[in-house]
Amino acid sequence: MTTTKQHILDVHNFRYACKQFDPTKEVSKEDFDTILEVGRLSPTSFGLEAYKILVLQDKELRCKIYPHAWGAQKSLEGASHIVVFLANKQADLRWGSDHMEHILRDIKQLPDDVYGFYQGAYTNFGENDFKTYESERATFDWACKQTYIVMANMLTAAAELGIDTCPIEGFVPAELNRILGDEAGLFDTNHYGISVMASFGYRAEEPHRGKARRPMDEVVLWK
Numbered sequence: 001m002t003t004t005k006q007h008i009l010d011v012h013n014f015r016y017a018c019k020q021f022d023p024t025k026e027v028s029k030e031d032f033d034t035i036l037e038v039g040r041l042s043p044t045s046f047g048l049e050a051y052k053i054l055v056l057q058d059k060e061l062r063c064k065i066y067p068h069a070w071g072a073q074k075s076l077e078g079a080s081h082i083v084v085f086l087a088n089k090q091a092d093l094r095w096g097s098d099h100m101e102h103i104l105r106d107i108k109q110l111p112d113d114v115y116g117f118y119q120g121a122y123t124n125f126g127e128n129d130f131k132t133y134e135s136e137r138a139t140f141d142w143a144c145k146q147t148y149i150v151m152a153n154m155l156t157a158a159a160e161l162g163i164d165t166c167p168i169e170g171f172v173p174a175e176l177n178r179i180l181g182d183e184a185g186l187f188d189t190n191h192y193g194i195s196v197m198a199s200f201g202y203r204a205e206e207p208h209r210g211k212a213r214r215p216m217d218e219v220v221l222w223k
């Protein structure tokens with residue numbers, strides 16, 4: 001691994017929330033596959049992978065969500081790839097659900113003793129510590145948190161490849177769940193809801209402003 005500290009900072013300074021994408025430029029399959037692979041390799045709480053990545057390239061569906069996605073309109077006009085992050089709902093995150101069994105038994109192939117440990121730790125986490133079982137909303141929000149880690153890694157990977165991105169929360173989840181889930185049937189809304197979106201492409205112009213951030217001593221607390 002040969003990367004320099006300056007390279008890391010350069011990549012993070014290159015990344016900005018791109019407002020104007022060049023509609024004539026497409027991210028190559030090879031680059032996008034790499035970005036997806038970085039997403040797939042991301043950590044998730046308990047390793048439960050409580051998410052799916054929907055790559056929305058269908059022009060008709062992009063037009064349908066446009067009026068309900070005010071923060072994505074510039075992206076929808078010019079970005080090469082639009083990604084919709086889906087988070088699992090409580091139905092999939094209850095102990096013993098098909099999703100949990102698939103992850104723990106098929107994917108992780110946990111031996112019985114570790115599976116038993118998981119059951120205790122996960123139940124205590126959900127009921128007492130983080131209280132993720134408290135409500136449908138609490139469970140879903142916890143799953144949504146996982147998607148932000150996946151998204152962040154994908155944004156950084158894109159920046160490494162010289163690809164621009166924009167994270168997007170500027171949309172009406174209920175409308176997009178209806179259009180993409182219930183109507184288009186891309187996912188079952190009993191099991192998934194939309195968490196956040198991101199666009200990938202190439203900037204049509206340089207950012208208008210430099211980075212505006214609090215100074216380090218305002219951000220970090222040392223003791």
Ligand SMILES: Cc1cc2nc3c(=O)[nH]c(=O)nc-3n(C[C@H](O)[C@H](O)[C@H](O)COP(=O)(O)O)c2cc1C
Pocket residue numbers: 015016017018019070071072166167168169170171196211
């Ligand atoms: C979770 C999240 C949601 C965001 N939603 C939008 C959005 O809907 N539309 C948009 O243009 N920018 C959006 N942004 C971009 C932020 O406004 C931007 O990241 C922030 O102002 C810092 O600027 P920079 O990313 O260019 O450094 C979002 C950023 C994050 C992290």
